[in-house]
Amino acid sequence: MNPPHAVVEVEGLRKDYTGEPPIRALREVSFTIVSNDFVAVTGPSGSGKTTLLALLGLLDEPTAGEYRLDGQDVSGLNDRRRAAIRAHKVGFVFQAFHLIDYRTVLENVQLGLMYQGVRRPQRISRSLEVIDHVGLRHRAQAPCSTLSGGERQRVAIARVLVREPSLILCDEPTGNLDSSNTDQVLMLLDQLHSDGMTIVLITHDPAVAHRANRRFEMTDGRLSEPVRAGHD
Amino acid sequence: MEDSRSPSGQDMTREPNSALRAVDVLFEASTAVWRRPVRTLLTALGTIVGVAAFVMTTGLAATASAQVSSSFDALEATEVRVQDVQPDGSHLFPADVDVRLSALNGVVAAGVIYELRHDEDLAARGSPSLNGGVAAQIPILAASPGALDASRVTVGSGVLYGSFHADRAELVAVLGRVAADDLGIHDVSAQPAVFIGSRAFTVVGIIDNAVRNPGLLLSVVIPSSTERKYFGSGGIEAEVVIDTEPGAASLIGRQAALALRPDDPERLRVLVPPDPASLRNAVESEVTALYYALAGLSLAIGTIAIANSTLLNTIERRSEIGLRRALGAKRSHIVRQVVVEASITGAFAGVVGAALAVTGIGIISSLREWTATIEPLLVAAAPILGLATGALAGVVPAARASRTPPAVTLRS
Ligand SMILES: Nc1ncnc2c1ncn2[C@@H]1O[C@H](COP(=O)(O)OP(=O)(O)OP(=O)(O)O)[C@@H](O)[C@H]1O
């Protein structure tokens, strides 16, 4: 395996939400995440976890601070270039799954490649591979509206997998799942981690956080890393 | 993949791009349209009604004006007559009426026709061998060859006399169907004769029908030149009959008097039919202006309807749009997809609307016993009209949708 390199380098990252009163959701956060890190982010509600994830995934723009993703300075890019970086480097797993209900499993997974400009035949063959990998081959042509919650989240993970991103961001991926489905999803994430992927995962569940090799604690917009676990 | 995972630095100079293929836009948009047929139908409903109303009103306008024009008698519309204001028994019209009027642009045929004055000596009689020479009360008409043509005469047997006979003032005659019966003449192949006064006229033909001058059917008809040469009566109720090209009647009406009597045009009275063109135009422009206003209105309503439902649609699909943005869609990709979806929906509405309209026109026409007149181009244009409507209507919702912040995916 490649020697670890910095995937995320954040320096003085800040996010204020304008409004009355303005909300300082993230205050001067700095950290580095290297390849094959599995970071669990925990903290009370409203502490700024999702805000941090939105900035790391270039879904939102910081008020101040530096951000290098894969060695490239991505702060201050325009919308087009941020879209391009999202398309190629970032994969998301959402608490709400975000599948397109009226489309099939295969089509939803393909969507992960569409904005990378990959041609349809390649999209289909690569998508079928990852659908197989998450154990949903038999449901490939099923409309997503017919899937269970656990199956949905596995489709969402397949959609991340097929993109081969540098960074996988998960916001409470098991928040809507029962314990057996939670286990299945966590096993898949573990597998991604052992395959060398870099993962940042927000969770309220200590058992889930326990699977990670690093743990960020957010309180009131500030980040701390209480125990620095070694790489496994 | 190996590239993008390799340690930072060198390969990052390559700018990654977010790309969406045209075929994918089409596929994504059409899937969004066809996978949710009920929603599509609801989105399209306003446009279906709009296009249907548009095609129907323009189609009905065409059908209605076709009815208006066909209700004008084509025969009447091409007929001009010139009469004497103060008949005094003198020869009112020149000998060369046919030639003078034929020179006018728009004249199909023209000629003079008049009745010979009643006179015991001039009674028409059949050949002694046919009808015992019994004198019959049969009117005698003099008509130039052009007058026969202008009267739209059809020949049952034999031929009409022509300018060949008329120029030589030959002793020939044609008989009306009724007169021929009275005289016992049914076949002209044996060259039967009728007598007027002491002169024998060879019967060259029998007139079967004369739509503009049914009087011809009762009469013995001889060339006006022959009448001038042998009787010179001047005649009574002399009249010039002109058959014009469609639409030329009023023009000819203005020119005829001067052409016939350049010296004294005032003496002539010209009868022209009401101008069908201006009458039709008057009716048509009123009817069609109304119809087109309605059609335009319905299309505008259709556009607003599709814009409105597309807008609702994109608001409802906010999380799908946010997802696409999170997956790397640029704003322009979202715009393209929404506009193409609206265009496909509009084209579909155009097809359905046109089909409804054609059915509607058929039903209305058959109830009114009209002949349905539908411009095929209009029906063919309906899907394009719908497509354009959809594209236009899609612009605003598309622009709005494209501003969906990708972060919504984390907040719902
Ligand atoms: N778009 C926004 N506009 C204004 N304030 C916002 C916005 N999004 C988040 N906030 C505020 O920023 C703060 C941090 O929110 P954030 O969603 O990051 O918290 P969180 O740690 O993810 O909480 P939870 O565990 O409940 O998901 C909160 O006070 C929230 O109300």
Ligand SMILES: [Mg+2]
């Ligand atoms: Mg959150």
